[in-house]
Amino acid sequence: MQFQDTGRNNIIELHNIGQSYDGGQNWIIRNMSFLVEDKPGQGQFVVILGMSGCGKSTVLRYIAGLQDPTEGTVKVNGQDVGPDNRVSMVFQQYSSLPWMSVLDNVGLALKFKGVSKSERDDRAMDIIRKVGLEGHEKKYAQYPSLSGGQLQRVAIARSIIANPKILLMDEPFGALDIKTRLNMQDLILDIWSEFHPTILFVTHDIPEAVYLADDIYIMKSAPSHFVEHVHIDLPLERNRMTKRMPHYTELVHIVEDRMMSVSEMG
């Protein structure tokens, strides 16, 4: 598939990416481009699907500035990724600092920006309320003081406060039980309608992908690049009834078929 450069601003731009770990003998990623248009005040929900090992986490690491590609360019908000242009990431494994309270974890990015303690506590509490953790703010951000779902809420709150425009999520709900996972899907939709960020979300769960996404992009490996795009034309306002719509089921089947044909491509 080709990404059409619409001439509008892109919030995320990856151009002609190549990734080799052995000095160019083998290329894990080759000729990969990926554009996400900036829609200020609206945001968008982009889901990446692909087989294990195809490079989904690598793509998110480029955008978070945790890794540079061997070839090609990565831009976020039209700028090179760097200290002034940081985007944080929510991982499957809990990534908060367990020796700090929930409140201090959520306020950490503001501390690095030099925001005063009282202001960062106010702003952190605001987000802690939005992710449903009020009453837990003094607890250490560790298991089992907090459950898996609560720890992921901390991670989401930390990311949102650090950069409310972009949220990178790498299989964030993979370790959660099914009921917590379904609740977290709705939480992330609430976060989306509150802050309208651009969310880049990696999952292996196709029904989850269709429920959350505006657009799904499928990667193929050897060497990796994006091969399929499915626009999810469900109503913007989603809730559990969306999953009862015949068109939802139809889209799940379409995405499943595309995934199967991509994996048959090798």
Ligand SMILES: Nc1ncnc2c1ncn2[C@@H]1O[C@H](COP(=O)(O)OP(=O)(O)O)[C@@H](O)[C@H]1O
């Ligand atoms: N440091 C490394 N050295 C060699 N290969 C690596 C390294 N890091 C990642 N890879 C390879 O890059 C590919 C993509 O990895 P990853 O982005 O983690 O895939 P995904 O998240 O889609 O499962 C995998 O095949 C992995 O083995």
Ligand SMILES: [Mg+2]
């Ligand atoms: Mg991964």
